[in-house]
Amino acid sequence: MNEEKKTYYIGLANGEISRSATSSPWNFRIEATDDEITLLRELFDQNYSTEIQNFFRAHVPYIQYHYDRENDAYDKTLKKVYGIIYELGDEEARQYIESLGILSDDEQQ
DSSP states (O other), X not given: OOOOOEEEEEETTTTEEESOTTSSOOSEEEEEOHHHHHHHHHHHHHHXXXXXXXXXXXXXXXXXXXXXHXXXXXXXXXXXXXXXXXXXXXXXXXXXXXXXXXXXXXXXO
């Protein structure tokens, strides 16, 4: 069944997904189905939970960033978010994500 795609505006820093371009600052415009937005929301929620774990971990001075599983999980989830935005976003979003160089060629299809 083909679901209708709607326009959404994504605020990456705060994990906000909005149907209105004027509601708050946004980084990307995408066209997505309800299921795709649900997946994106779940990834934002997952990273929010990981941020809380990172807050507590940050108070343990002997764990370095590059040995920290929570940071790795956050980075992995953020890369998935960028992949979805790349797939669903407009040309401006795709060009920006390509300029970051964070997605492999397989993830940019």
